Amino acid sequence: MAKGKKSALKENEGISQSEITNAASIKNIKKKRNAKINPKTLVAAILKKDITALSRAITLVESTNADHFPIAHSIIKQCLPHANNSIRIGITGVPGVGKSTFIETFGKHLTARGKRVAVLAIDPSSSLTKGSILGDKTRMDALVKDENAYIRPSASGKSLGGVARKTRESIILCEAAGFDVIIIETVGVGQSETTVHSMVDFFLLLKLAGAGDELQGIKRGIIEMADTIAINKADGDNLKQAKIAKVEFNRALHLYPQKASNWQPKVMLCSALKNEGIDDIWKLVLEYIETTTKNHYFDKKRKEQNKFWLIQTIEDQLKSEFFNRPDIKKELATQLHLIDNNKTTPFAAAYYLLNLTH
Amino acid sequence: MAKGKKSALKENEGISQSEITNAASIKNIKKKRNAKINPKTLVAAILKKDITALSRAITLVESTNADHFPIAHSIIKQCLPHANNSIRIGITGVPGVGKSTFIETFGKHLTARGKRVAVLAIDPSSSLTKGSILGDKTRMDALVKDENAYIRPSASGKSLGGVARKTRESIILCEAAGFDVIIIETVGVGQSETTVHSMVDFFLLLKLAGAGDELQGIKRGIIEMADTIAINKADGDNLKQAKIAKVEFNRALHLYPQKASNWQPKVMLCSALKNEGIDDIWKLVLEYIETTTKNHYFDKKRKEQNKFWLIQTIEDQLKSEFFNRPDIKKELATQLHLIDNNKTTPFAAAYYLLNLTH
Structure with missing residues (x-):
């Protein structure tokens, strides 16, 4: 009963979910939902110009749910030759x-x-x-x-x-x-x-x-x-x-x-x-x-764009990983303060931050 | 005698130095030369507008010899307040x-x-x-x-x-x-x-x-x-x-x-x-x-320049470390080839490279 109450509260009033709520069953439902996504079937439908399938695939690409990443990748990979x-x-x-x-x-x-x-x-x-x-x-x-x-x-x-x-x-x-x-x-x-x-x-x-x-x-x-x-x-x-x-x-x-x-x-x-x-x-x-x-500029440009996106994605990720580290966030502020007060140079501060072990 | 011969060859004909040449004595000479560099003395001379000292300090800053890095840093740090x-x-x-x-x-x-x-x-x-x-x-x-x-x-x-x-x-x-x-x-x-x-x-x-x-x-x-x-x-x-x-x-x-x-x-x-x-x-x-x-733009700009150089140095270093890894150099070429042939997307290739363990 208590379980049911919590579940009802969650659905009706939007109160944040308790740890002991039926997480397992929610996971189960999600699993089943994902299981229903068959990349091969979806791709076949896309190639037949099925707009519903296309929309669904784009939604998967846009999803922030990590479970969807491999499915989205698989769909894109199969679409690439077309x-x-x-x-x-x-x-x-x-x-x-x-x-x-x-x-x-x-x-x-x-x-x-x-x-x-x-x-x-x-x-x-x-x-x-x-x-x-x-x-x-x-x-x-x-x-x-x-x-x-x-x-x-x-x-x-x-x-x-x-x-x-x-x-x-x-x-x-x-x-x-x-x-x-x-x-x-x-x-x-x-x-x-x-x-x-x-x-x-x-x-x-x-x-x-x-x-x-x-x-x-x-x-x-x-x-x-x-x-x-x-x-x-x-x-x-x-x-x-x-x-x-x-x-x-x-x-x-x-x-x-x-x-x-x-x-x-x-x-x-x-x-x-x-x-x-x-x-x-x-x-x-x-x-x-x-x-x-x-x-031949048309093809050349598309190839350059691909290369650009490859390098860009890597660089964005490297920067984001570094600057989102909690120790870097904290020490970066300190180093900037030291620079503003002429206690260190930007280069010395950079090397100090780069050499912090995490 | 053999030793002397090698040394002479090296100096006169520019043949690359053998491993067993008097490396120890060269190291010793360098050590003595570095030992003579007293950052404090050099800074004092710089502050007295001694151009020879200034030139020497700039040479240390420009040096690619790793032994010089801490000395150069020490000199710059002492000069910063001035x-x-x-x-x-x-x-x-x-x-x-x-x-x-x-x-x-x-x-x-x-x-x-x-x-x-x-x-x-x-x-x-x-x-x-x-x-x-x-x-x-x-x-x-x-x-x-x-x-x-x-x-x-x-x-x-x-x-x-x-x-x-x-x-x-x-x-x-x-x-x-x-x-x-x-x-x-x-x-x-x-x-x-x-x-x-x-x-x-x-x-x-x-x-x-x-x-x-x-x-x-x-x-x-x-x-x-x-x-x-x-x-x-x-x-x-x-x-x-x-x-x-x-x-x-x-x-x-x-x-x-x-x-x-x-x-x-x-x-x-x-x-x-x-x-x-x-x-x-x-x-x-x-x-x-x-x-x-x-x-107040003058000060503001200098502070922004400092911050720019801090971030720039970090980003340059992160990129250079990544792209100079031998495994990345090799795999990057492969991935670019796959992209050009529509076998993968720039994003999939980027994540593949980022997840290579080294």
Whole structure:
């Protein structure tokens, strides 16, 4: 009876679970649930373009439950031979630039041409604010209802590195599920553009004309990463301003040295709301893919991205292991204090910390 | 006799030394030499502005002989309370911009005003080419002969990190020896500007007018780091071009957001050869120091630089330890091959490598 009471309390009122609660039976249920996941069956379904299976696999990839890690790895490994065959497009722009409307119009444009389109998102802030960029799916109403489109809200995670890993592995799953175009969306702030840039083939920067917005991107090097800049909302009264902005961006782009891709970035005008200029942007993407496939940059870039992610993951892990050690946390503060008071140098302090045994 | 023969061979023909050569006696000589180094005596001499003692201490800091590490550390530690009281100026610019002439004229200008000036260099390439920037001291003939100036050629080292550590510790020694202005020179290529920027108070970028040179710095973010841009060789036929370049740079600088220092970077014209505009640049440095001291940015920046170097040194060391492990070197190549052939993901490969036991 006492056991039952505790269990009921837990379920109904959310009081934290006691150690002696029916942990064994919960474990048992979880075991059974996991046992039901057969990676082979799931992969077979993904390859048959089963969206429910794809969603389930992405959930496993995103899971923080250690029991799911080997299952997720097994699924990804089996999907790998069927991956790598999509066009990966990164789209960024500050809030208000009209990203959702653009992705909706752009996505519909592609599905109307027989393409299957997946939309993923990188939004490191979503784990804090719980407000994912793509959380509000209603903003992409038409695309959500399109059976040739798949929209997945941003993975949450403590670190950008963690979110990035999940997104990169989701790309593989989407490709195995036969999606031809994968769009990775990110908000135009912080480090997330660099992260997205390092996992896509083509990087599109959305901009607005006027309001001093034209050159703000230079600071963060985002303009340098862009393969195309699209000035959105270039309609009605905005059109004149947008044309001026186009000239300015073109001038700015020509200040940068030739890209390794041999691709000269373009500036385009569009209005996602009025479906104007969207086809030109898609043609530009195709032109880019053709150019970089011919000059072998496309494959080279993907290989470099893989290497980058390998090294990045190792370095992140080494740092995180070191700086999360309780002794390092404590001694780091002490050493910083000593440095601030000229009692030691940064180098002596570093070697002191590195030589602490744990 | 055999012993003597071997020793002679070694000295005269440079044949590699046999294991049984008089290693013991060499060790003995070295021991005696090290025994002669009394950190306390050396520090006392440095504080009395003894240049020979300063040079000897810098040599110890630069030494790769492990026996010297504790001695060097002891010297630096004793010098620390007497350090931190100079103005640290970073100077960069592409080869041909006239760095040596500028430093000579600028240095003489300061010594004429009663300042003591030390010139150090960061040149990671010098370890490869053996051609240090400051190696050819004859280019700074007047400054070399000036008893209130001290010129130290670039430290050599395998890595930029190693060279940077040596230079940063040499700054402390120079400050303890009473130098008021420390100039850190670097060539305008690669990562060395960022390294120099992270150890100086004021960052000066030397430029030439014309020849498409005006905006080449944007690419590497060097212009963004500059507290002042000086267009050198602004004399004779060059003057008109230089004035145009000044306008262009000023426009470029205004595109960047306000600096954390609240300092608006300036563009100056100068001719180091004709000693024109040099005093204005020095006045600008003083104005910068005054502004940033008042708004506490000066101290804040030095503290941040210390923290940066602490974290940087730790991270460099963690990475170098990991990637230099023979098992990792071997397995990394294998994993990269598997990734290129879609047999594994960068993340799976990373975790495989991280979990190798050694």
